[in-house]
Amino acid sequence: MFKGSKLYSILFLKCPQCHQGNFLEAHPYNIKHFNKVKDTCPQCQLKYSIEPSFYYGSMYVSYAVGVAFGVAIFVLTKLFNLQLSLLGLFVTIAISLILLMPYIGAISKAIWANFFFSYNTKIANQIRCNTK
Ligand SMILES: [Zn+2]
Numbered sequence: 001m002f003k004g005s006k007l008y009s010i011l012f013l014k015c016p017q018c019h020q021g022n023f024l025e026a027h028p029y030n031i032k033h034f035n036k037v038k039d040t041c042p043q044c045q046l047k048y049s050i051e052p053s054f055y056y057g058s059m060y061v062s063y064a065v066g067v068a069f070g071v072a073i074f075v076l077t078k079l080f081n082l083q084l085s086l087l088g089l090f091v092t093i094a095i096s097l098i099l100l101m102p103y104i105g106a107i108s109k110a111i112w113a114n115f116f117f118s119y120n121t122k123i124a125n126q127i128r129c130n131t132k
Pocket residue numbers: 015016017018019020021041042043044045046
C-alpha cells in the first residue's frame with residue numbers, strides 16, 4: 001500500500017530512498033532514544049543527515065503538523081457533536097498534542113527528509129533481490 005510514495009516513507013517511518021530500512025533508532029514512544037534518527041539506512045546505506053544539525057529544519061514542519069492535528073481534533077469534536085466549552089476544547093487539544101508529540105516529531109523529521117531524498121526504484125529492487 002502506497003509503497004514507492006513519499007506518504008509510505010512518512011507514515012511508516014521508513015528510509016526515504018529504499019522504503020525498507022528503519023528511519024529512527026527506535027519506536028517514537030521509546031523515551032531512551034527519543035526520535036533519534038539513524039546515521040545511515042541499514043538497507044541502502046543512505047546517509048540521513050546531509051549536513052550538521054540537518055533536522056533542525058523539521059521544527060518548522062513540526063509546527064505545521066501540530067496545527068494540522070489540532071484542527072483535526074477540533075473537527076472530530078464537532079463530528080461527534082461533543083458539546084465542549086472553549087476551555088474544554090483547548091484542554092482536549094493540548095492533552096492530545098502532548099500525547100501525540102513523539103509521533104508528530106517523528107513524522108516531521110520523516111517529512112523533512114523526504115523534501116531532500118526521493119524513492120529510488122533501482123536501489124529498492126536491488127535490496128529486495130539481495131534479501132531474497
Ligand atoms: Zn534505505
